[in-house]
Amino acid sequence: MPNTRTAVLVKPDGLQRGLIGEIITRFERKGLKLVGLKMLDMTDEQLSEWYAEHKEKNFFDDLKSFMGSKPIVAMVWQGIDAVPVVRKLVGTTLGREAEAGSIRGDFGMSQQYNLIHASANNDDAVREVAIVFSENELFDYQTVMEGVIYADYEMGS
Secondary structure (H helix, E strand, C coil): CCEEEEEEEECHHHHHCCCHHHHHHHHHHHCCEEEEEEEECCCHHHHHHHCHHHCCCCCHHHHHHHHCCCCEEEEEEEEECHHHHHHHHHCCCCHHHCCCCCHHHHHCCCCCCCCEEECCCHHHHHHHHHHHCCHHHCCCCCCCCHHHHCCHHHHCC
């Protein structure tokens, strides 16, 4: 079971709605470990790289405009199978159809204004983390909680 990292962005609408603390709390309560955190204005270059898979789609410019309109909060979370765990906590893209109990299911109604971004897979996570974080902005540390979140065999002990 891989102990992996994943990228999360709280989008401008999530910041404007005051959901940063709620989002962090949900990930922490699940047992994920925060290893990187910052607020930033993403540049056009960063946004083009981040959303490269949407470059040819008709909403690309609107998406970049929205994501560059206000600051975002970027985070890196770590844990066993962090990518699928975070995606489950975030919920499906369309907020009004997202599962109750997920972040989007509890707080979202829109597809574009869906509060949060989570890496789709491990390759995207590595790429996305590198777009907004340098290696010296990520922390490797042990928490006292890890011993009661994972069994020894899950941690490779």
